[in-house]
Every structure is written in C-alpha cells, then in structure tokens.
Amino acid sequence: MPSIFSYQSAEVDWCEGNFEHSTVIAEYYNTEWAPRTSQASQACARIELCSQKLSLLLAGIFSTYFHMTLSYVGQLLDELSILWTLAVAYAFWYPRIYFPKCIKSRKHFFWLSGVTTVISTLMSFIKPAFNAYVLNCIAFHLLYLTWRELKKCNDKRVHRMAAVMVVWWVLAISSWISDRWLCGLWQAINFPYFHSFWHVLIAMSLLYCCPLVIYFDVTYEMPSFKPKLGYWPSDSWPVVVPYVALEEPHKQC
DSSP: OOOTTSTTOSSOOOSSOTTSSOSSOSSHHHHHHTTHHHHHHHHHHTTSOHHHHHHHHHHHHHHHHHHHHOOHHHHHHHHHHHHHHHHHHHHHHSOGGGSOTTOOSHHHHHHHHHHHHHHHHHHTTTOHHHHHHHHHHHHHHHHHHHHHHHHTOOOHHHHHHHHHHHHHHHHHHHHHHHHHHSHHHHHHTTOOOHHHHHHHHHHHHHHHHHHHHHHHHHHHHOTTSEEEEEEESOTTOSSOEEEEEEEOOOOOO
C-alpha cells in the first residue's frame, strides 16, 4: 500500500496530464494557478481579521501542494483548508438576522460553526473524493443569501457587483464540471486545462464576493457608517479592483 504522502496517492486526479512539464510537479498548470484563489481574496481580508487572512493563505499553500504531488494528504489538506476558510468566514461575517432562533449571540454562533466544522472535518475522511462536490454546493447557500440581501438593497452598484460575481462564478463552476465530466473530450483535443481555469475564475468571483460580504457586514454591524462600493482605479476601466469605502453620515443636532 502506498504512503498517504506518496505522489498520486490521492483519490482525485484532474484532467491535466501528470509530470508532462516537470519531473517533480504532477499537474504543472494547476499547481501554477492554485495560489491565485487565495491571493485574490486576501486583498479584502486584510481589513477584517488576521485569522481569515491566515486561512486563505493556508488554502493557497495546500492547494499548491496537492496539485504538485496528487497525494492523499495533499487532497485532504486542500479540501479541509477550504472548509475551515469557509467556516471562519461564516463565523465572523454571517449576518445576525439569519441566525437560528436558538442562537442568541455571535459567540454562540462561533461555537455552532466550530462544532459543525469539526464534525464535517471528521466526515470528510469517509469519502474524500466526494468532498469537493459538497464544498462547491456551499456556493448555492451564499448565492441565496446574496439574493435575499439584494431584495432589500436599491444601490445599483451593489446589484452590479453581485451580477459580476455570479457571472465569474458560473464560468468557474462550468470549468470545474467540464474538467471532471468531459475530461476525455479535452484530452482528445489536447486541451485539459479547465481546472486551472477554475482557479483563476473562482479567484475573480471572490474578488467581487469579498467586498459584497464586507458591505453587508458594515450595514448590519456598523450602522453609524454608510458603506459605498467603488472600483479602483476607475469605474470606466475594463479591469478594476472593487473595494468598500466607509462614509460617516453627518450628525444632526
């Protein structure tokens, strides 16, 4: 039985050919683009909590390690780092208005998130190959929450940013599914790189998702400030970096 640290001991092997461009890197392009997901998200995480930034950094490192080795340990580290990154995001940023009725405070929600994540971590060892599908399905809950928030928001900038986020996510998940289900086709035409596209496209989706999350968080947690979405360097540029600016409203005597 091969070691769980051995090359190609994972239950998952993506469509890209192994060791075609390097003798030490199993999936060259997937490894090259794996860190992009965390890099795109860290720009918004820096203004929040160090724990979220650390979890994003670890997710990028473990994803790179997994695609470089295709080891069983690498697969679990990749998937579990994503799970815990999502858990940290939920624990800190999940709106209080959507808490279960039995949860009375953010501290109690921390405990609920922690216990749920620990149980999910233990269950992930049962069938690791199924974990990636479950993690991708969490996006549907995030899209549902976004839809509920948009119903209460009249700011066209918010709706525009949400629409762009969804477009990037649809492209990303389409690339991921294509790599898993249509691998034979892409290998036949010598273009098995859709998983590496997923890394780039999901990073672009997160680039728009994070400011939205912060925008809604400020709305609930810092009502004395008025959040405003913007684009750097300019709204008119084809390639921009979205951000959140805080405007303190004038106080009336």
